[in-house]
Amino acid sequence: MAGHSKWANIKRQKARVDAKKGKTFTQLSRAIIVAARNGLPDPDGNFQLRTAIEKAKSAGIPNENIERAIAKGAGTYNDDDSILEEIRYEGYGIGGVAVLIEALTDNRNRTAADIRAAFSKNGGNLGETGCVSWMFEQKGVIVIEGELEEDSLLEVCLNADAQSYEIIDEEDYQGAEIFTSVETLEQVNSFFQNQGFNVKETELRWIPNNYIEINDPEQTKFLLRLMDALESLDDVQNVTANFDILD
Template sequence: MAGHSKWANIKRQKARVDAKKGKTFTQLSRAIIVAARNGVADPDGNFQLRTAIDKAKAAGVSNESIERSLAKGAGTYQDDDAILEEIRYEGYGAGGVAILIEALTDNRNRTAAYLRSAFTKNDGNLGEIGCVSWMFEQKGVITLDVVDEEKLLEASLEGEADSYEMYEEEGAEVFTSVTNLEHLNQTLQKHDFPIQEIELRWIPNNNIEITDSEQERSLFKLIDTLESLDDVQNVTANFLTV
């Protein structure tokens, strides 16, 4: 197992969207609510929750808001009747690009209407459940700042990573199965790697290369619009630009 020059099967595993926006406080708070609801409401015993809280703190969400979100997830907050659902939406953008959307919503009709409008206005269409998800695989991804590749190879082997990828800006991403993410995280921390972000991400099995500038513009505008919606947590697409 090895890095760029040594991995026989290493490929670019996702399309990086230059215009990707930071998550809003609403999106970050909802991620905490769902993580607390799906497991114990204690970050020490809930890796998903701990990751959601870390992201919220890094974005400047107040401790009071974090505690309120924890209480909502645990069912101990009395002033809110909204019930959030995790829903995955799927569709196609310009050029037949597959787009996978993860949402947290208290009104699925509202969310579907917003998404349908975003697709329609940007040369795409919202599809049925299952129409594109077969093109993706969910992975745990850990993003690192500047790293030494030889040390990363050693730690990746120890942490049972599936692969890693070095980038020109000298950072790296390490990929693993969802169930192994906590083990890999602990291993990288043990080796003092500068961890920037930990997340679950849908990775496309194959990417479509977009060469038409108008299609590229439509795709970036669509993804930008989708990511700006409070109900939307993550957007993944299977395209690369030249």
């Protein structure tokens, strides 16, 4: 919708403007742990792990920290007794906005308390499991940087069996986001790389099936503060919401 921004767009812009809003070392290291736990501890044979390592290196995490995180995920690191759990939290922001949170924690009571506090301080409330997840669908997302010709992009998307794309044409940024099924993400990513596209990032993302339009400045303020508060928590890996606000 012209003149509006969804949370994914706002998040991308905020990350470019303020690097401090990016993922912390703890969050990036935990993403490596999850990837190594869910597949092979070898990035050559584990696409999720390879992507997590690339993000960590881009953020300046030392190789020894990356290797330690891989070992923790593989269960071969003996100097750490903490057990990390993957938990998904769900809730509502002001205006009935659905919020989906993916966390990785060694203390679920602490994490739940922190997330509940973020909601309550910003006009929302933490809900029960399943209260909003039905409004989202998990997809693969490939972020491409650079000026693109839409006809050529469409042709490559069709040949790569991608589901859809969204052109990003902003004053200080040009590129596109390519959407795929979870199962075909690695295949489509390889296709785009082989075609010479500048693939900046590849990830799994929860995509809302519908959006709530927010036009009230006060509600906008509370929603953005809520998202910042949630993303600042070390235990939180990803946050997605279904609001669409006036720029």
